[in-house]
Amino acid sequence: MAGKQDDLRNRLATALGQHGLILRGGFRPEPADGLPDGTGTVLLVGNAGPAMWRSFAAARAAAAGPSRDPLDRWTETVLTPLAATFGARVLLPFGGPPYWPFQRWAQRADDVHRSPLGLLIHPTFGLWHAYRGALLFERRLPLPALARTVSPCASCVARPCLATCPVGAFTPAGYAVERCREHVRYDPDQSCAGAGCQARAACPVGREFVYGEAQAAFHMAAFIGAAAS
Ligand code: B12
Incomplete structure (x- = not known):
């Protein structure tokens, strides 16, 4: 079975x-x-x-x-x-x-x-x-054994994700969504809108899985509510 x-x-x-x-x-x-x-x-x-x-x-x-x-x-x-x-x-x-x-x-x-x-x-x-x-x-399917590891963030001393956002949207009180959105919308350089969230991109883990530019831009366009292309 x-x-x-x-x-x-x-x-x-x-x-x-x-x-x-x-x-x-x-x-x-x-x-x-x-x-x-x-x-x-x-x-x-x-x-x-x-x-x-x-x-x-x-x-x-x-x-x-x-x-x-x-x-x-x-x-x-x-x-x-x-x-x-x-x-x-x-x-x-x-x-x-x-x-x-x-x-x-x-x-x-x-x-x-x-x-x-x-x-x-x-x-x-x-x-x-x-x-x-x-x-x-509905059925109880067998599940593969799950190996739980310690979060890679636990040993990350530099925490570049928290130091990279150009408008400091990741605060000790949480994620300042509107500050982030305003910046993505109106920044003249369009760096987050074009290449994706810089805080996310600063993480050293899983570099070989980073999304390509078209995908990054698509998600950011969806985030600010612009017509994604
Ligand atoms: C609403 C929402 C948002 C809101 C967040 C509002 C807020 N104040 O946090 C907005 C629109 C801002 C948002 C943005 C993004 N989101 Co979003 N979002 C959701 C959504 C649809 C619902 C979350 C929710 O309310 N759940 C209900 C509660 C009861 O469930 P929960 O599991 O316990 O939810 C927890 C999280 O929401 C979490 N949380 C709190 N603060 C934050 C902040 C961030 C940035 C995130 C991601 C989560 C998070 O706390 C909740 C309570 O425990 C989920 C999909 C889903 N159905 O879960 C995606 C989801 C959380 N988002 C996701 C992603 C990827 C993003 C973006 C990175 C997309 C992008 N642009 O690339 C952005 C982040 C902005 C950025 N700088 O890039 C992914 C996360 C995947 C992951 N690896 O964890 C999800 C799971 C969608 C998916 N398809 O996988 N998101």
Whole structure:
């Protein structure tokens, strides 16, 4: 039985890989996780590095015309039929408020830790990863053993992430969203808008997974609410 279910996970990983997506671990929900009743297993789906961007960019180039929130629409287009094929229900990280607590779920599913920026850091991918959906199965699927490591931020003395933001948006009191957004919008050099968040880029972990320029610019355009190109 376990072999058959491992096989399901392998087939799922292969299907996701065709879209540049990966499995990001899983967990068996407890009441505090806030998942719908009857959920036996949650598998998280996400992206790390630039692989998803290549699939999304190709699909977008082939699409008829511009759409609002194109990455979210693409995610739905990919994950909805895939979930149906595998007998799962899909929950998405966008579309709120309210939002499903993906960062909390991610910490249950995988070896990720909250970084000083608020983003979750992964020992291999660094800050260059995100979540695209949660697949909910009624069954209790076997889960791979999870090795928990100490956060890479614990031994990072220099903390360049906290020293790099040009407007000091990452403060001891939290992330000053509007200060960040104003700067991304109106900075004449457009350095954050073009190359992405400089605080995120200052992190030394997972350098080989850094997003490319087009992806960085896309996420920043979405963040400031400009039409992303
Ligand atoms: C609302 C939101 C935002 C708001 C944040 C508002 C705020 N005051 O913090 C805004 C629009 C500003 C934002 C921005 C970004 N976000 Co955002 N955001 C979300 C969203 C949709 C909901 C968060 C939420 O309210 N959850 C509800 C609570 C109950 O759930 P939770 O898991 O416990 O949420 C915790 C986090 O929100 C966290 N938190 C607190 N402060 C901050 C600050 C930052 C920067 C982050 C990322 C998280 C964070 O505290 C919450 C309570 O524990 C999530 C997706 C999701 N569904 O989780 C993405 C999410 C948290 N964002 C994400 C990302 C990547 C970003 C950006 C980096 C995108 C970009 N531009 O590249 C930017 C950061 C800006 C920058 N400098 O680059 C990723 C994080 C992935 C990771 N590795 O951890 C998520 C998970 C989306 C995804 N698809 O994976 N975001």
